[in-house]
Amino acid sequence: MSCLPNDLIIAIDGPVAAGKTTAARLLAQRLGYCHIESGAMYRALAWKALKHKVDLSNPSTLVSLLAQTELKLRSTSEGFRVVVDGEDVTDVLRSPKTQAAASILSVHPDVRKELVQRQRELGAQGGVVMDGRDIGTVVFPRAAVKFYLTASLDERGGRRYRESPQELGTLERTLEEVESRDRRDMERAASPLKPAPDAIFIDTTHLDPEGVVRQMEEHIHRKFKDRHDFSLA
Numbered sequence: 163m164s165c166l167p168n169d170l171i172i173a174i175d176g177p178v179a180a181g182k183t184t185a186a187r188l189l190a191q192r193l194g195y196c197h198i199e200s201g202a203m204y205r206a207l208a209w210k211a212l213k214h215k216v217d218l219s220n221p222s223t224l225v226s227l228l229a230q231t232e233l234k235l236r237s238t239s240e241g242f243r244v245v246v247d248g249e250d251v252t253d254v255l256r257s258p259k260t261q262a263a264a265s266i267l268s269v270h271p272d273v274r275k276e277l278v279q280r281q282r283e284l285g286a287q288g289g290v291v292m293d294g295r296d297i298g299t300v301v302f303p304r305a306a307v308k309f310y311l312t313a314s315l316d317e318r319g320g321r322r323y324r325e326s327p328q329e330l331g332t333l334e335r336t337l338e339e340v341e342s343r344d345r346r347d348m349e350r351a352a353s354p355l356k357p358a359p360d361a362i363f364i365d366t367t368h369l370d371p372e373g374v375v376r377q378m379e380e381h382i383h384r385k386f387k388d389r390h391d392f393s394l395a
């Protein structure tokens with residue numbers, strides 16, 4: 163992909179366990195871009211809110227908590243790291259409890275406004291692959307390339323269950339949990355999860371991460387192979 167500019171913004175959105183983050187990380191590595199996992203920012207705030215027993219339904223308390231939070235995201239060769247107030251919390255942010263709390267607090271428009279602002283600052287220079295729920299629709303609506311990843315509910319539930327079987331209990335409960343997160347993420351009034359009109363759909367149900375990234379690269383290659391007049395996001 164020799165003619166690919168080095169400062170594009172690539173947006174990847176989709177529901178829980180569609181394979182966004184793994185694909186985003188791999189794609190960023192291949193392109194020499196930075197990977198930003200926006201869900202980690204919601205989970206970081208959720209982790210701190212749970213730690214301080216802050217009411218997840220109270221947006222103003224959450225916004226002041228966020229204002230007092232130093233949130234650093236690092237895209238390293240070993241993966242994406244999240245540091246909150248000097249503590250590396252990357253691994254604890256993956257717990258089902260923190261993920262569910264992130265989905266709950268992400269319904270508040272004021273919380274989203276603050277986090278979207280931080281995401282825009284992080285991606286402003288381009289050369290990024292950012293994954294989340296509203297990257298192609300709200301955070302960077304003019305992103306050069308947008309993907310929407312999806313997979314069947316059974317497949318996504320299975321993936322989620324295999325990540326944390328102990329904490330999730332049973333596959334049936336995990337499927338219910340994934341369905342309820344889908345509902346909350348897609349039905350909230352503020353920036354609901356939905357594909358951008360110009361997003362490329364990839365169904366990852368029967369694909370491994372390598373297969374997903376291959377499709378993404380093919381699309382990017384087709385789009386940029388003869389172009390010298392692209393516009394940046």
Ligand code: DC
Nearest residue numbers: 200201202204264265268294295296
């Ligand atoms: O990507 P994830 O599953 O770790 O995200 C956790 C929650 O954060 C998700 O259920 C909804 C919210 N989120 C969001 O509303 N917007 C984003 N761009 C990323 C995540």
